[in-house]
Amino acid sequence: MAAKKKIRSPELEEGHLCYICGKEIHGDHVYIKTRRRSELHIHFECMPGKQQVN
Incomplete structure (x- = not known):
């Protein structure tokens, strides 16, 4: 019995x-x-420590 390959x-x-x-x-x-x-996987906006200072 051969293993089947998953195609993504x-x-x-x-x-x-x-x-x-x-x-x-x-x-x-x-x-x-x-x-x-x-x-x-994280958005750039959600990264901790990357708050914008206005």
Whole structure:
């Protein structure tokens, strides 16, 4: 019995959810791979310590 290969479509890989706010990410974002091999995707606006000072 041969193992079946999973085919991933590129459309499914493009959609990520923000780890902080939970909204879908479109465009540029921060990708973090932790020591435990989990993957975090975060909006630039949601990054801690990146508040704008006016």
